[in-house]
Amino acid sequence: MSKHPCLNDMNPGQSAHVIKLNSSGSIRRRLLDLGLTEHTQIQCVGKSPSGDPAAFLIRGAVIAIRAIDGKDILVDL
């Protein structure tokens, strides 16, 4: 079984599409509200000074997401 890369594997400047959202509970709802459904294009636009959280361009808005939540968002990098 091939393991897909997740949001945390993206470097600033890289773009990818969301393959699967494994998050659950309130964070899942929040991410869906922000438009992070499957097939959505997502671009990493930067990392905070400590490396976590990182900022992603999602449907025109820049959203900071922590690595602990990013690991549940699989992408086709």
Add this chain to the structure above:
Amino acid sequence: MEYKKAANDKLIAIAGNPNVGKSTLFNNLTGKNQHTGNWPGKTVTSATGYFQTALHSYILVDIPGTYSLMAHSPEEEAARNFLCFGKADAAIVVCDATCLERNLNLVLQTMELVPRVLVCVNLMDEAKRRHIQIDLANLSENLDVPVIGTTARDKKSLYEFTETLDQFIDSRKQSPLCPVTYAPPLESALAILEPLLHKKAHGALPARWLALRLLDTDSELEKEITTYLGQNLSSDPAVCQALSEAWSLLAAAHIQREEMQDLITTGLIRRAEQIYRCSVQEDREYARKNDQKLDRFLTDRRSGYPVMLLLLAFVFWLTITGANYPSRLLSHILFSIQDLLTRLFYLMNAPAWLHDVLVLGAYRVLAWVVSVMLPPMAIFFPLFTLLEDSGYLPRIAYNLDHVFCRCHSCGKQALTMCMGFGCNAAGVTGCRIIDSPRERLIAILTNSFVPCNGRFPTLTALITMFFAGSALGLLSSIGSALLLTGVVLLGVLMTFLTSWLLSRTVLKGIPSSFTLELPPYRKPQVGKVLLRSIFDRTLFVLGRAACAAAPAGILIWSMANIHLGSSSLLSLCAGFLDPVAAWFGLDGVILMAFILGFPANEIVIPIMLMAYLEESVLTEPGSLLALRELLVSHGWTRLTAACTMIFSLLHWPCSTTLLTIHRETGSLKWTFLSFLLPTAAGLILCFLVANIARIFL
């Protein structure tokens, strides 16, 4: 709650994503001054305002910004409940033109719920600057509701808006209640439920929306709906029957209950994307070019933290340097007015005690408060508002989130701390932007570790008097600013420490999930910021301080003049507190000033001076050098000043803040803890500093 003043007033809800300019629109229409700032979550409570056009009178309700109506947090729930049950005549959904795709999700959700929707695409000027082209006519056609483009910051663009609003209200055209076509199995399920629910709800709520909510089981909302309709839909046998039919239909298409939420959201998002593709042309790389450059600098691994500290120190430096001269001028003017007042009382043959109580008591403390507090506030508030307007504050939260995460709390706490710089009560209310109740409590309990505006001037005055040294000009002011930055960093450190401690003891838990929007940078409107922050914030805060200062002045004067035996009440009290205060490097007068300063921190220094002045006279009012002499003659040393500064940073929150904490937490226990934590921290630190210093000095 009743909003309307007259029967034909139109009740309009202003909805929208966070930070799209709802409050700016609201303010410019109603002439009210709801505070605005470039960061998500600024509006935490609904505000109501009134305005009139040629044709109608409107009641506007500015509801908190939300990404969605499927509520997660209390204010999102408030927003949704107002749209559902607030009986508004119409809803205006305000969108951010620079981020229309995401905003359309809320537009579609609102259209499913409210039969009369007007879409207002705001920030058209920003979109233009970013070369984003929006075809408003096409958007209106696709959504089948009226759409208007605005620049809410520019009042002129609002004439067209009010015209459109009047036309919209008069047209009586209903907007479509099914703006989204969902996946076929869901649509067939809806087809079973809709006609039945239409009959059951008697049109009080849209049937399609009700059907969607029944399928996407949300027990909280269901309770609200039951109360509103006066009947429990899901216990109605016919509805139950239809629901199970719908579910078996969905099951046949392999759709589970847990997937319902995804299915509905995906439907909405897809439709939003479609409409966006038809109506908007932009190059996202180009649109974000400048933001990207700034972010690379302001949130960079190397420059991120230093820039943050330098900015903080720079703001303090400007405040200290700029406040110096006007402070002296003000005190000269105010104290010459005191002489005039004295002459006036003398001419009127007023009794001496009346003159003393009112002029030497109330007026003099008031004059102190104004001359010591007004200039730094009038500089700090506008500077802070500029930072807020530009969109830098969310970047601070972004930079610091990692540390907060380590403390098992939320990065948004950095935003509430920033608000605390203005006023801790405002900071505590602002904690509503934090979703997790545990993390919100931590943020509330630690907010007063950040010195509010009432405490800044105390700190700067003490630094200038005792630590900046005799070095003249630039060097001394830079030194003062750096010291003040150090004091503030101590407060920040204590915030981290206390948050860490709380999340390992009484508020145990792991950090919850976290998403934070980093809004585009906007050019602050300098002129407006200056005006607004002086009139709204500075004068408001000063007014509150003055209200506390006058009675405190009378009290202090009375205490100094009521004698028990041979000594005044004041010296008795101070003498009583003296031995306790001495442990902590303070003296009785200082401690008493902090106790009397409970209603407002601004009056602490003036009370101290008043108390000392009862026994001495000030040679030159307004000069810090003369003040320093006065303090030194009462036994002050650098150590006293250091301990007073620590205690000013770390002591009980003022009464307004405590009341706010009680309102926000609804619990005496937490309010008490919020009193105890900084007080204990301050006493321990003062005790350590005073006693260690005594050993070495």
